[in-house]
Amino acid sequence: MDEMKNYLMALLDTIHYFSLPDYLVLSCIFLIILLFFLLSIALRFNALLATLTFVISGIFLFGSPFIYQTIMESYVKQIDLTLFHNEQLHYDDVYYIEGQFTNVGLIDFRGCVLSVNFIPMGLKKIKTLRYKIKPKFMHIENYKIPLKKLESREFKLIIPSPQANMKFTLDTKGACY
Structure with a gap:
């Protein structure tokens, strides 16, 4: 029980570092990942397009920290x-x-x-x-x-x-x- 409480307190401390623009950029990146993933499911009858959109969603998933950092440093927090x-x-x-x-x-x-x-x-x-x-x-x-x-x-x-x-x-x- 104490571990869960400590985890929630650490999570709340981390959440206070983010501002509204941070949440907006992170939400947009998440929606793009979700869009390409759902598009790969919708295009499952065409194997090439389904694979391509699934790979694009994976690239966005693993590249999201770099995308977030680039957007924040180049535009929002320049x-x-x-x-x-x-x-x-x-x-x-x-x-x-x-x-x-x-x-x-x-x-x-x-x-x-x-x-x-x-x-x-x-x-x-x-x-x-x-x-x-x-x-x-x-x-x-x-x-x-x-x-x-x-x-x-x-x-x-x-x-x-x-x-x-x-x-x-x-x-x-x-x-x-």
């Missing part, structure tokens, strides 16, 4: 992240990041998140790609300041070096929620 400084200070093992978030999306934001991935300098392309996919040294800063449409917020951040005597390039990304 931001313009401008970096003025994104480098190490000359005489110290400290990295200084200065920039600005601009809301160019369709909705107001409750806050923004800035993530800085430290990639060691002088690596081969494959190891650099590995550090971008699975970062070893990362700093995440959460700004809980609301950002209305077409409004900008500046930020300044000082981060100590994760390892002394090692040079890093910074891969800085931002997202708003």
Whole structure:
């Protein structure tokens, strides 16, 4: 009984992160998957069309997280992240990041998140790609300041070096929620 209660509480905490546009996009993706699946059942007398529509529904099912992310980042929750400084200070093992978030999306934001991935300098392309996919040294800063449409917020951040005597390039990304 306690496990079920804990599961429901975790589900309710997760539901609070979604807003109305999130639910609308997820509902549209679900309806498209359902449409192609039902179309494959309706066209069961034509094996080629039934198989094709069933495969399309499967592609939408497994690609739905990527479709959702693309729609939200490109249209609904679009931001313009401008970096003025994104480098190490000359005489110290400290990295200084200065920039600005601009809301160019369709909705107001409750806050923004800035993530800085430290990639060691002088690596081969494959190891650099590995550090971008699975970062070893990362700093995440959460700004809980609301950002209305077409409004900008500046930020300044000082981060100590994760390892002394090692040079890093910074891969800085931002997202708003």
